[in-house]
Amino acid sequence: MDFLNQHIIPPTAQHLALLEFLAVVTYAIHLPYIAMVMGSTAVAMWLTFSDHEIPNPRFARLAGDLIDTVLGNRYTILILGVMPLFVLPFIYGQWFVGAPLAPLKYIVFVIPGVIAAFVILAMYRGSFAERKNKFQVHMGLGTLGLGAMMGSYFVLLSTIGRLHDPEKWFRLKNLVVLLLNWNVIWKFLFFVHLAFALTGAVILFFLLRWSRERSLGDAEYTAFARKFGAGLGLAFCFALPVFFLFYVFTSPDVVFDNTNYVLAASVVGVSLLIAYAFLGALQSRQPRFGATTFSLFILIFVLAGSFDVRAMANANREHARVIEQAAEKEAMEREVELETAMAAASGKNLGEETFNKVCMQCHRFDEKLVGPPLATVLTKYNVESLKAYLLSPVKVDPAYPPMPNPGLTPVQAAAVAAYELQHLASLTGGTTAPTETQTTPAEPAAPKH
């Protein structure tokens, strides 16, 4: 990743917040689509299988409708299914710039798996018409596509989940250890159950409302699809809070703050609303609550995505602070450059200004404050060696606390060194005034103890 790192400017705090927002948006767009594809493929396979065992035209029709509707055309697959995956490495690559062993590369490994899964699922959709003659080919394609999809998303969720636990990064040498842990298993089970519940909402929304003409005039089929969708959704809704609670419970302590607990509780709250909407759809005589359940599911993805991204940010907040500091340092250096230019233009002495602002906190020329009186220690230095000392101070006299790094830029340090030596010379009569031209390179750059 070093090659990439060189092309990334140090992100500021706002930049990191923007990346977090972008991650939540990506999840809110991408994951519902994937969940829809996974859930409806699994449900359609079960319906097809049941129809194959005991012929049932309503099952076959619902399976066909689901397969037709959900995957969408090639642009839908590209925009909702594949492109967001390319955004993720950029988001996390910038967020974790310079982090030791952030398990990021596995995000990239997921992309070919997902593309393969989409290709196989498109073939599965194509083979639906011939399911009677080539039943095993049809079901085989479905199983393969679904398996590739679930495998890829287990790896993706697992990789992103590992970012929540930096304490364990140092022992992630084994891929199995990296991917398998209870936290990820609970999260994946939550995702799978969410996918099935969402499929219920897909039947109510896309099949019975969006493309209403498809089922219009067939009251019996409409009633069947409504009951099937609402029942499926309601049943899987009950699993959601269980798995989410286990997921929260097995998350490491470092991911939490108060907001995250509120987010987690609101995931449960929204699943309650969804359960009520499914119940309403089950009990009413008309196909209703399709749009309500579907938009509430999108809200769950936004909330759960925010929980995850915030967990990642909380667990790595010191890392974030370190890269923010790099950005702040760059900004400060630009400011000092400007100040230097302004001081030169207005005829002020940069060395004197900096000395008064920074060094005077601990040093005087003639008295002991925190550090030693400068008149007694400066005699050892010339401009070059003093500048070197100011840029990286070391402890010289055990009677005093160590001098902290004053954080000067090389320009400031040179100006301060020149000012201090000139001022000392003017105090002692100016006879031995060392000037900037009077450098003695024979002396070591940093003074010895």
Added chain:
Amino acid sequence: MAKRILSAAIFGYFALFAVLILLLGFRWNTQRKAPEQPIAFSHELHVGKLNLECLFCHQTADKSMFAGVPPVSRCMECHVAVKTERPEIQKLTKYWNDKEPIPWNRVHRIRIRNHVYFSHERHVKAGVDCAQCHGTLAAMAKVRQVSSLKMGWCVSCHEANGAPTDCTICHK
């Protein structure tokens, strides 16, 4: 009537989980959150910006079991003169003038002890970086416990670095 009972049952089921999550949050807030300190001392400033050594303040980390909280006199070596106008430093000066220790709140704690013996001295002398367990202090304005301090965490580091893993190494 049956409808109402069903609605209430569903509500109760989901509310149970929401309450459990909020209880977890309450427990975290009282036990695991980075504690408030009597003085807003910033490691980010002293370690990150000023590059002070850990051992300059935590003097006994390489000499005893405990890293030790620095005495107020260590603070006053500099703050007798540095930034005395700031309210947090004035709080410090008050403790110094009253000859009272600062009542810092403990951040790191092994929660289930089972006679665990841990010595800072051994780990510092073996060359373990402070940040390995305590996190990047140079970026912490307020100190929090970064590592879980659970047994699995101890053992995996011992294994990774070839340190002994006999029970009696830690459990005395």
